[in-house]
Amino acid sequence: MLTVSALSVSYGAIRAVDGVSLAVPAGTIVTLIGGNGAGKSTTLRALSGLLRAQAGTVTFAGTDITRLPPHRIVALGLAHVPEGRMIFANLSVDENLAMGAYLLRDRDRIAQNRSEVLELFPRLGERLRQSAGTLSGGEQQMLAIARALMGSPKFLMLDEPSLGLAPRLIGIIFEKIQEINRRHGLTILLVEQNARLALEVSAHAYVLETGRVVMAGPSTDLRTDPRLKAAYLGG
Amino acid sequence: MIEFLQQLINGLGQGSIYALIALGYTMVYGVLRFINFAHGDVYMLGAFAGLYVAPWTLRLFGGGPSFAGAAAVLLLAMAVCAAAGVAIEWLCYRPLRHRPRLNVLITAIGVSLFLENAGQSVFGADPKSFPEIIADRALDLPASWGPFAMLTITVGQLLVVGVTLVLLVGLRHVVRRTRLGLAMRALAFNPGAASLMGVNNGVVIAFTFGLGSALAGAAGILTSIQQSSIDPLMGVNAGLKAFVAAVLGGIGSLPGAALGGVLIGLLEALVVGYISPTYRDPIVFAVLIVILLVKPTGLLGGTEREKV
Numbered sequence: 001m002l003t004v005s006a007l008s009v010s011y012g013a014i015r016a017v018d019g020v021s022l023a024v025p026a027g028t029i030v031t032l033i034g035g036n037g038a039g040k041s042t043t044l045r046a047l048s049g050l051l052r053a054q055a056g057t058v059t060f061a062g063t064d065i066t067r068l069p070p071h072r073i074v075a076l077g078l079a080h081v082p083e084g085r086m087i088f089a090n091l092s093v094d095e096n097l098a099m100g101a102y103l104l105r106d107r108d109r110i111a112q113n114r115s116e117v118l119e120l121f122p123r124l125g126e127r128l129r130q131s132a133g134t135l136s137g138g139e140q141q142m143l144a145i146a147r148a149l150m151g152s153p154k155f156l157m158l159d160e161p162s163l164g165l166a167p168r169l170i171g172i173i174f175e176k177i178q179e180i181n182r183r184h185g186l187t188i189l190l191v192e193q194n195a196r197l198a199l200e201v202s203a204h205a206y207v208l209e210t211g212r213v214v215m216a217g218p219s220t221d222l223r224t225d226p227r228l229k230a231a232y233l234g235g
Numbered sequence: 236m237i238e239f240l241q242q243l244i245n246g247l248g249q250g251s252i253y254a255l256i257a258l259g260y261t262m263v264y265g266v267l268r269f270i271n272f273a274h275g276d277v278y279m280l281g282a283f284a285g286l287y288v289a290p291w292t293l294r295l296f297g298g299g300p301s302f303a304g305a306a307a308v309l310l311l312a313m314a315v316c317a318a319a320g321v322a323i324e325w326l327c328y329r330p331l332r333h334r335p336r337l338n339v340l341i342t343a344i345g346v347s348l349f350l351e352n353a354g355q356s357v358f359g360a361d362p363k364s365f366p367e368i369i370a371d372r373a374l375d376l377p378a379s380w381g382p383f384a385m386l387t388i389t390v391g392q393l394l395v396v397g398v399t400l401v402l403l404v405g406l407r408h409v410v411r412r413t414r415l416g417l418a419m420r421a422l423a424f425n426p427g428a429a430s431l432m433g434v435n436n437g438v439v440i441a442f443t444f445g446l447g448s449a450l451a452g453a454a455g456i457l458t459s460i461q462q463s464s465i466d467p468l469m470g471v472n473a474g475l476k477a478f479v480a481a482v483l484g485g486i487g488s489l490p491g492a493a494l495g496g497v498l499i500g501l502l503e504a505l506v507v508g509y510i511s512p513t514y515r516d517p518i519v520f521a522v523l524i525v526i527l528l529v530k531p532t533g534l535l536g537g538t539e540r541e542k543v
């Protein structure tokens with residue numbers, strides 16, 4: 001569904017992503033793992049159009065999206081839940097959800113999506129009128145995911161949903177991610193530093209180091225790979 | 236006491252003008268984090284648009300001053316200014332979107348100088364007399380008001396304050412209840428995240444300029460109702476005062492801009508009434524310095540969140 005070939009992205013003179021190729025088949029969860037500064041977030045930002053690719057091509061559902069601006073890419077059904085959540089802290093929880101449905105014009109559809117995401121994350125339902133800035137970290141992550149789902153995406157990119165959350169909450173978030181994939185058939189590209197968890201929920205994995213893919217394969221294989229064990233899974 | 240009230244009434248009219256202009260500064264600051272120094276000159280354009288359209292709109296509505304004719308002049312001037320604001324953003328600021336902010340700030344000063352000089356060569360440098368678009372007269376206050384019947388309240392003053400209130404309520408509706416208003420607030424908080432929601436940031440920024448400029452255009456007409464002489468440099472002083480008002484209220488805050496405008500208008504009236512007209516401008520600018528030293532976020536401005 002998403003094919004990335006030889007993608008390179010730089011910040012000024014610094015090349016953060018260097019010739020990355022990967023593929024995410026429809027209906028699957030694929031993970032991109034790697035340490036801090038490996039280039040994971042940069043890759044996602046280039047895929048969603050927030051950053052310009054220096055080289056390479058990105059094809060989404062048969063369309064070349066390499067040079068499209070973010071709002072055109074979202075319109076095609078590719079949603080990006082960015083690192084740090086980036087919820088609108090000046091808006092209410094409900095208004096954040098409305099922003100997620102910004103491109104939908106059909107009111108019934110919006111109402112249906114809203115009740116679906118509130119069913120998925122009942123805690124948000126109790127806080128609809130509250131300013132989103134007052135939510136806890138876990139609730140903000142739920143809101144960020146719910147907001148992305150409001151637009152009826154076909155493809156979801158999640159950047160470190162576990163970041164800064166207590167273990168119990170991480171468990172809940174990851175259950176929801178799997179539920180979204182199973183129930184709604186949404187294709188997911190999951191970026192994580194928590195490799196153990198990411199390999200558990202995904203079908204396929206890519207390992208990024210200083211902007212390059214250094215390892216790739218089915219997640220079950222990588223889980224037992226000695227090199228990966230030493231570097232990311234704590235021996 | 237009566238005299239004090241009279242000063243407040245006089246100040247409210249001018250304060251409404253500042254409030255309308257200040258809203259444009261604060262809205263543009265909200266979405267782009269820069270001060271559009273050409274905004275005061277858009278207000279001047281509004282007054283001149285009124286000067287040119289008034290003769291034939293008035294003829295259309297029966298020849299003399301009338302409310303319908305005045306409303307038509309107001310709406311046309313707002314439309315002209317909205318178009319001018321969008322054009323300025325498109326031609327001058329948009330190409331610099333990804334450059335250092337100082338570039339666009341200097342460009343804004345350039346646009347301001349351009350409008351002031353083009354104004355002088357196109358409209359003429361000497362003041363023009365604005366036609367009477369409504370029959371302005373003092374209201375007869377009922378004698379039952381006792382000493383308050385001695386106050387002077389004019390139709391023009393009522394109109395200025397009333398129209399300003401209507402525009403403020405309308406703006407509040409647009410910002411809080413419409414899809415574009417929601418996008419404006421989201422964009423002001425985090426442009427990248429807004430674009431990830433599918434917002435075409437360019438469109439929302441153009442809309443913001445159009446909206447703010449329309450309000451400046453309305454201010455240009457309302458001011459011409461109160462004082463009939465207009466000139467191509469009228470935007471310099473009014474623009475600076477409105478900028479002070481926006482900072483006083485808290486730059487980026489819409490209620491703050493409205494409140495700041497009214498407060499500056501009242502302050503000016505009190506200084507003129509009780510101290511001396513000579514001190515009007517120095518005291519207003521002293522307010523700017525004091526607020527920047529004591530509370531840079533202004534009266535209603537929240538603490539600016541660090542953006543990641």
Ligand SMILES: Nc1ncnc2c1ncn2[C@@H]1O[C@H](COP(=O)(O)OP(=O)(O)O)[C@@H](O)[C@H]1O
Nearest residue numbers: 011014016034035036037038039040041042043
């Ligand atoms: N805005 C930026 N400007 C300059 N360099 C950046 C910026 N963002 C990230 N980098 C650099 O790019 C590299 C990759 O960063 P990032 O994609 O955030 O890594 P990850 O998400 O894997 O932790 C790092 O070396 C980082 O320092």
Ligand SMILES: [Mg+2]
Nearest residue numbers: 040041042083
């Ligand atoms: Mg990252």
